[in-house]
Amino acid sequence: VHVTLKPGVLDPQGKAVQGALARLGFTGVDGVRQGKYLEIELGESDPQKAKAQVAEMCRQLLANTVIEDYAIDVGD
Amino acid sequence: VHVTLKPGVLDPQGKAVQGALARLGFTGVDGVRQGKYLEIELGESDPQKAKAQVAEMCRQLLANTVIEDYAIDVGD
Amino acid sequence: MKAAVIVFPGSNCDRDVAVALERVTGFPAKMVWHAETDLAGFDLIVVPGGFAYGDYLRCGAMAAHSPVMREVVSRAQAGAMVLGICNGFQVLTEAGLLPGALMRNAELRFVCRDVTLRVETSDSPFTRRYGQGEVIRIPIAHNEGNYFADEDTLDRLFAEDRVAFRYCSPAGEADGAANPNGSQRNIAGILNERRNVLGLMPHPERMAEPALGGTDGRGLFESLVAALP
Amino acid sequence: METAVNKEQRPVDGVAEGAAADAGDSVPEVVTRHGLTASEYAKILDILGREPNLTELGIFSVMWSEHCSYKSSKKWLRCLPTTGAKVIHGPGENAGAVDIGDGQAVIFKMESHNHPSFIEPYQGAATGVGGILRDVFTMGARPIANLNALRFGSPEHSKTRHLVAGVVAGIGGYGNCVGVPTVGGECTFHRGYDGNILVNAMTVGIAERDRIFLSAASGVGNPIVYVGSKTGRDGIHGATMASAEFSDDSEAKRPTVQVGDPFTEKLLIEACLELMATDAIVAIQDMGAAGLTSSSFEMASKGGLGVELDLDRVPIREEGMSAYEIMLSESQERMLMVLKPGREGVARAVFEKWELDFAIVGRITDSKHMVVRHHGEVVVDVPIDPLAAASPEYDRPWLATRRQPVVAAETVRAVAPIEALKTLLACPDLASKRWIWEQYDHMVMGDTIGRPGGDAAVVRVHGSGKAIAMSTDCTPRYCFADPVEGGRQAVVEAWRNLVAVGAAPLAVTDCLNFGSPEKPEVMGQFAGCLQGMADACRALEFPVVSGNVSFYNETNGVSIPPTPTIGGVGLIEDSERRASIALTADGEALVLIGGDDDDDGWLGQSLYLREICGREEGAPPPVDLVHERRTGDLVRGLIASGEVTACHDLSDGGLLVAVAEMALAGNRGVSLTIGRPGASNLHARLFGESQGRYLVAVAPTRLTALVQRAGRAGVLARVIGTTGGDRLTVGEGQSISLADLRELNQAWLPNYMADAAEAP
């Protein structure tokens, strides 16, 4: 699961990382946005159902939908 | 860039998320690991070079290689 | 004793530690901005608590790459004392001066309160004024104080007598109930191999005068006066 | 933020605005969407002599919003005493300033962030802390302490846990990072806040008296400088949102949530204080509600001048922002300054050192107009004085709250004292709030000598022997039952908490949280509370020097209980001469100071009545301001002369709860000598909430002198127990160990929160 800040929402961490990269001499960095990445192991074997379950988890807990978006990839 | 905790390193956040999911009534969650996800916009147009640059950023700053691994995807 | 306190953008215990240093040792400390690159002549360098660079990305990560940190590393190699408190401890691990890493507290909450610590070794320039095994009360205030290192490193730290402080009960038991943040083996502070670098999560500078609730933190600064010219 | 009372603003006719009055007129829909009424729109046409464009409409809308204009509250705010021998700046500046001697001033203010915190608790609370910090350091003060007064819904409500977790983490996350200790506050729960929690944040700072910075611009041609973070599309129309009632579709208003950046705030504090040490600044104003609009407007308006802004120079975070968006953005961590000519270089160097944005965005003019250019075109041209002068003021209809009958003690069920005590100490309102304050760094800056858990927090004035005492207080159930008594009580409780640590109370800030002013009952509560506050502030010479009004705290038409939070600030001249609630020695006498035998057992609106008997009713305890002052002055004197070893005021839960709190804090038992079986109305004497009382501990050798001294002051002093042991004993055979009591008192909140499901 990727949880990222909605476009337009201030990302203080990304801003600070960008500054730090510049201080380290990395040039050409035009923007940094920081998000969360979660790996969830599920008992569920049906990918469809697993995805639906995780989407529900995102809405209820994993993402703060006021300011964040989420995207789900189902692996194996 | 995905920054994840090395296997074997305890993940207090992942553990807490797992606990919270259980309290919310989600069953069948066997494990949760939480990592970071960074989107970096680069001026560099050569994907090879971009990847090399970002790998260097990871080594120097973005990941703490004592406890973390990183993986880089170059988009467009 | 010539002491420097490094100031990063976001440091916030820089003044506190300077005040305690001067109060206990009588020596004023020099505040050094992170952009400076010359620490020659200082025999004690303090990396203070706070939120350097907001603790964004990882605590201490961005500060560890400040110009001044290269100089801190080289001064440490030259034998100067380096003390990292709280955020300073995180910076020292990120800079590679101390092994391991400080992760999010097991309870995932910031915790600010007095804890009791056991002095695991009085054989260091930072702890010689404490008794071996003495139990002291010092405040902690952190969100990422959960000390992690792999088992080999932990074994080595103990084998080499490099664990300076462990969280313990008031009776001196370093058990799970006394562990405020999930640190492996209740570790609160560690030394480098040469024993001239100490990193610890608790704030001795906050317990250096009776009005603040106690004086158990003074021993650390008194030890340094005794150890330094 | 705007000012509480602006005496310059001429009252306009007292027409009550409201749906009925406006129903007949038709105004463009865009006007209504901006929260402006037909009569207000007519005034705009009149002032401009033409139709406003969208940006101008936005500007009028925010400037005349309840939040910025105080249109419904002004009339009542005027009744508060705001002056005093030590008051340097009362309401009307960013924060109040009071003289503390030695050329120093204490500067403080409280502000609400209720609506944003309900929508996004972490960021809402965090940005609330950020905003109030800026109000204080804008004036040149270094912030030395934060406090927070929190009101949540019933613990059983499904949202409460999530809100508590987020708000506390947000306050801690911001305050801890900027390195200002969060030293106190309050936190209670009631179903009246289920749909509308209160998050009131207070900051206290210290400045040199002769280096206080104000916002009035001067010097035609002087550059206007923008510093801090870049401007994004954050919180556009937050000010009007904060003034609009909640409803279930408030989800739709979500995009206005702002994200706080405490790291940038820390840099901004250091950079501003560094620049303030030079002579470069003429005027400075933080960009709070209504952002660039209200800050630039206010600077010009107070200086009687005009302002010219070039939006192309404003540091922008997102592409393609319109003039409307730039003018109304509420992006955090930004300041506007007027510099002396030629000092731009000095200022730029400071802000660049701290890696903050710095831009010259305009200049002061003598046009008395606000003129804004964007892409080379004039996009705003409004005259300043007429806009300010025509700022609406309403004398809204109000309905006095009906008084409730006095509850006689005889009609209240008596429960065995220890059982009742156990229930009370574990009830949500009295349970220890340690779980909260341990998430706040309350010791950073190295001057916290009175940590949370006592009556008032105490923080030393750095490098001196003086200390500042601070407390936030309000008892909403009293205010609901009787706004006038409740308003008085909120003030006297804050005053008492300061006295109880040995401080001389100086002044107050307030945060007035109420429902919709368009409802006569709510206006009645507001008017009543203000009258009560005014009485008490006058009688105690405890002026109001800053504050904030938050109306429209309702959900689906139901208003919150009236909650005028009082932030009291006091001075301890010698920080060694103070008291704490912790008992320090065995064998001492515990003495009840104040009150009288007839009046000890006021059970109406008490926590005993609510928690034990399930009754929320009756007249609240009356406040006798003369007695209050006499008693407090005596207690302060006793502490100053070192006569007593511990002190605690009596408030929620009454006498036995206060005794228990002192025993727990000092880990020392108490045997009460009142409470022999058969005593009449014992439950009322032990748990009644009569006002004006304190408990002190005194060594036996000093007891007689103390009782005599009290007698001379005309205050009753009654020995009610002795200290010692590890149990709390009431009468024979009724006792409980401190360990058990502590467990009950400490466990409730952590246990409650253990079930929280929060994403870390």
Ligand SMILES: Nc1ncnc2c1ncn2[C@@H]1O[C@H](COP(=O)(O)OP(=O)(O)O)[C@@H](O)[C@H]1O
């Ligand atoms: N939200 C909070 N933040 C910090 N401290 C708090 C908070 N809520 C309560 N406290 C602390 O808990 C103690 C008890 O609070 P309270 O019962 O309101 O005191 P009092 O009855 O004396 O006004 C006080 O020291 C107060 O500062």
Ligand SMILES: [Mg+2]
């Ligand atoms: Mg009190």
